[in-house]
Amino acid sequence: MLVLKPGARLKSAVCDTEVMVVKGSGEVDLRCGGASMVNATEQGEGQLNADFSAGSLVGKRYTTEDAAIELLCTKAGEGSLSLGEAPLGIKQAQTLPSSD
Amino acid sequence: MNIFTLLKMSAECFPDRIALTSGDAHISYGELLQAAEGAAERFRNSGCKYVSVIDVSSPAVPIALFGAAAAGLPYVPINYRLTVDEIQALKERIEPAYIVTEDNRDNFIEESLAFDGQAQEPPEDPQAIAVQLFTSGTTGKPKAAVLRHENLMSYILGSVEFASADEADASLVSVPPYHIAGISAVMSSIYTCRRLVQLPNFDPVEWLRLVSEERVTTAFVVPTMLSRIIETMESQSTARMPSLRAVAYGGGKMPVAVIRRALELFPEVAFTNAYGLTETSSTITLLGPDDHKLALASTDPLIRKRLGSVGKPLPTIEVQIRDDDGTVLGSNLAGEVYVRGGQVSGEYLERKAVQDDGWFPTRDKGYLDEFGYLYLDGRADDVIVRGGENISPGEIEDVLLAHDSVADACVVGIPDQDWGEAVAAAVVLKQGVQVNVDELQTLVREQMRSSRVPGQIRFMQELPYNDMGKLLRRVVKEQLSQ
Numbered sequence: 046m047l048v049l050k051p052g053a054r055l056k057s058a059v060c061d062t063e064v065m066v067v068k069g070s071g072e073v074d075l076r077c078g079g080a081s082m083v084n085a086t087e088q089g090e091g092q093l094n095a096d097f098s099a100g101s102l103v104g105k106r107y108t109t110e111d112a113a114i115e116l117l118c119t120k121a122g123e124g125s126l127s128l129g130e131a132p133l134g135i136k137q138a139q140t141l142p143s144s145d
Numbered sequence: 146m147n148i149f150t151l152l153k154m155s156a157e158c159f160p161d162r163i164a165l166t167s168g169d170a171h172i173s174y175g176e177l178l179q180a181a182e183g184a185a186e187r188f189r190n191s192g193c194k195y196v197s198v199i200d201v202s203s204p205a206v207p208i209a210l211f212g213a214a215a216a217g218l219p220y221v222p223i224n225y226r227l228t229v230d231e232i233q234a235l236k237e238r239i240e241p242a243y244i245v246t247e248d249n250r251d252n253f254i255e256e257s258l259a260f261d262g263q264a265q266e267p268p269e270d271p272q273a274i275a276v277q278l279f280t281s282g283t284t285g286k287p288k289a290a291v292l293r294h295e296n297l298m299s300y301i302l303g304s305v306e307f308a309s310a311d312e313a314d315a316s317l318v319s320v321p322p323y324h325i326a327g328i329s330a331v332m333s334s335i336y337t338c339r340r341l342v343q344l345p346n347f348d349p350v351e352w353l354r355l356v357s358e359e360r361v362t363t364a365f366v367v368p369t370m371l372s373r374i375i376e377t378m379e380s381q382s383t384a385r386m387p388s389l390r391a392v393a394y395g396g397g398k399m400p401v402a403v404i405r406r407a408l409e410l411f412p413e414v415a416f417t418n419a420y421g422l423t424e425t426s427s428t429i430t431l432l433g434p435d436d437h438k439l440a441l442a443s444t445d446p447l448i449r450k451r452l453g454s455v456g457k458p459l460p461t462i463e464v465q466i467r468d469d470d471g472t473v474l475g476s477n478l479a480g481e482v483y484v485r486g487g488q489v490s491g492e493y494l495e496r497k498a499v500q501d502d503g504w505f506p507t508r509d510k511g512y513l514d515e516f517g518y519l520y521l522d523g524r525a526d527d528v529i530v531r532g533g534e535n536i537s538p539g540e541i542e543d544v545l546l547a548h549d550s551v552a553d554a555c556v557v558g559i560p561d562q563d564w565g566e567a568v569a570a571a572v573v574l575k576q577g578v579q580v581n582v583d584e585l586q587t588l589v590r591e592q593m594r595s596s597r598v599p600g601q602i603r604f605m606q607e608l609p610y611n612d613m614g615k616l617l618r619r620v621v622k623e624q625l626s627q
Contacts, residue, residue: 103157
């Protein structure tokens with residue numbers, strides 16, 4: 046189990062995916078590629094689960110259905126993000142006019 | 146969480162894309178990342194506690210900003226146009242600092258770009274200070290506003306999408322690097338993977354040349370810059386800017402006549418009004434291109450007047466209008482603008498202005514209309530209190546400015562034995578015309594109330610403005626009080 050806090054950096058144990066926590070706190074079962082994610086400084090191990098191999102996209106924000114957790118993908122990978130077995134969705138981009 | 150992540154993501158995705166054009170120099174995202182890591186190494190080795198740039202815009206600005214972030218140090222740019230004594234006083238507040246100036250700039254850029262060592266992982270404390278800005282100091286001693294990594298990240302993630310720019314996109318930055326608009330411009334450009342084109346000292350001819358030669362697609366200007374660009378374009382029939390798609394403006398009150406003229410002159414350009422403060426990590430409300438077009442074309446006065454509005458809050462921002470007692474006011478009632486959101490720091494080293502529940506009193510006055518558009522009406526500190534009556538200088542200035550002969554006007558309160566404060570005005574006349582004081586006083590009396598009539602009207606050659614085009618009311622007040 047991971048303990049989340051905003052600003053924390055996490056990575057996948059089984060692919061190149063890296064994320065930054067934008068929102069969310071407490072103990073959660075956050076996974077990537079089907080395996081529990083680890084803190085960015087830790088070494089993970091395991092194998093990519095084919096059921097969770099849709100991939101992650103850099104720059105996209107991923108959220109749980111209740112929007113309690115939001116992650117920014119800072120590095121893309123082959124695994125897809127999930128909370129337990131529930132896949133995270135991509136937060137729709139708000140199209141704002143450029144202001145600077 | 147560290148703003149360095151913004152550059153790192155862009156550099157990993159588009160290492161060869163050009164991030165920055167400054168004069169003849171073109172620096173790619175990969176090179177900029179390397180330079181920032183090199184600068185971080187140098188800052189760490191120097192033992193400094195702050196990083197400062199006291200200089201015009203150059204590649205040293207993004208290198209120092211992201212280098213400071215990578216080293217976990219506050220970036221504190223200082224206005225290079227201040228007097229020697231003023232700069233010295235600010236430098237004493239950030240000791241020990243690594244300072245980039247005109248003298249060591251080229252060396253700093255060159256050596257940072259040449260870095261080929263192993264970069265250290267940047268610290269990830271969201272609450273660490275990323276940027277510290279000395280407020281422009283239109284009143285009193287400059288305060289040190291602090292923006293933490295979490296504030297700036299909240300602004301960027303809430304307002305722009307990663308890599309949303311096309312490789313051909315280029316944004317022109319002509320605001321000074323020590324202003325929040327200069328900092329947010331760098332960060333937004335990097336995160337969207339645009340090319341940033343720097344104009345060190347604003348000049349309308351040079352601005353138009355760069356737009357044309359560098360095929361600039363977006364730009365940010367302050368109102369006075371837009372006025373001067375329009376004047377130049379109208380006098381030079383050859384000036385063209387076919388690449389320009391969008392212009393954002395902010396940093397001060399835009400005269401409606403200027404934006405109206407700009408919309409007519411450049412129908413193909415999307416104009417956006419951005420309102421924000423240093424303490425809010427830049428933009429908090431936007432009046433978008435569609436709002437501008439609708440207002441220009443409409444015959445409904447409620448829609449037409451939107452050209453004088455700063456628009457609606459960003460989706461990540463809440464805005465309230467409150468009276469002096471802190472009571473939240475309904476639509477069309479004027480009071481102080483309060484704002485809340487992740488990007489709002491509302492904090493100075495000297496004191497915290499943000500309230501425990503996250504609301505920040507901006508000291509700007511204004512109201513929200515029934516459609517949710519925000520209209521500003523000067524600073525709360527500028528209100529004139531005459532015999533217990535609150536008088537807004539902006540309303541009187543608008544009346545004076547409507548006179549055919551008046552080019553510029555500033556209304557202030559000056560000490561008065563009977564009333565506490567009396568209304569006084571400094572007026573700049575258009576070239577070659579003359580008006581007497583009586584005529585202007587009569588104009589105000591007829592359109593407003595007699596309490597609004599300036600007892601003193603002094604004609605001046607020009608009004609004092611700072612670099613960002615902000616009217617220095619304090620200076621006018623001192624002059625008229627003498």
